[in-house]
Amino acid sequence: MKNRLKVLRAERDWTQADLAAALEVSRQTINAIEKGKFDPSLPLAFKAARLFNMSIEDIFQDEAAA
Amino acid sequence: MEEKVKESGDWTARVNRNTLRLGYCTGAWLVTTALATFGPQFIWHDNTLLTASAIFINLAIGLATILANKHHLQSLDEMQQKIQLEAMALSLGVGFVCGLSYSLLDQSNLMAADAEISHLILLMGLTYLAGTVIGNRRYG
The missing domain is CATH 1.10.287 (Helix Hairpins)
Structure with a gap:
């Protein structure tokens, strides 16, 4: 699954640690999600969507469907 | 924020x-x-x-x-839980399979010494440790 977390984070000038703090996960988890090594659960994806005021589809894209 | x-x-x-x-x-x-x-x-x-x-x-x-x-x-968090789950699954599997083989070796007298539970605990502990290291490297 691809995602735009790194871009969205950079646009707001947030570090991985800032985003991790906002989503209540570890910085390693944010790093793994950004690199596509770990797919977040639906609740975490919703939390990210709420934080960025976007829909889940605007942040996460299914590579198989693309 | x-x-x-x-x-x-x-x-x-x-x-x-x-x-x-x-x-x-x-x-x-x-x-x-x-x-x-x-x-x-x-x-x-x-x-x-x-x-x-x-x-x-x-x-x-x-x-x-x-x-x-x-x-x-x-x-x-969910990724850390996944790493722990995979490490525990590995530890349980290795402990179960190797523990049974170890016990069978003892029962059939193919092994000179008696089987010790401490050896099994040590094996499971080391496997769990290796599992967490592998998991952290995989997602890190």
Whole structure:
């Protein structure tokens, strides 16, 4: 699954640690999600969507469907 | 954002607190295990009441350690929980399969020494450690 977390984070000038703090996960988890090594659960994806005021589809894209 | 970060500060503090609590419980369990193992021989010279007390205290602290581990796991984030789950699955599988083979070797007298439970615990502990290292490297 691809995602735009790194871009969205950079646009707001947030570090991985800032985003991790906002989503209540570890910085390693944010790093793994950004690199596509770990797919977040639906609740975490919703939390990210709420934080960025976007829909889940605007942040996460299914590579198989693309 | 600042409010979110403040909430997360609570989350980080909670994880640290639970990790510390698990560390204390594990340390206490280790000490009481050593006491129950070596105490009868070296400290209280086979006094039955003291030996039974030491084993009971060891069991009680062991149960507290299980609860502390449960709370610790619940406080981790989902990726950390996945790493722990995979490491525990590996440890359980290796312990189960190798433990049974080890026992069969002993039963069939293909092994000179008696099978010891401590060897199995050591194997499971090392497998769990290797599993967490592999998991952290995989997602890191």
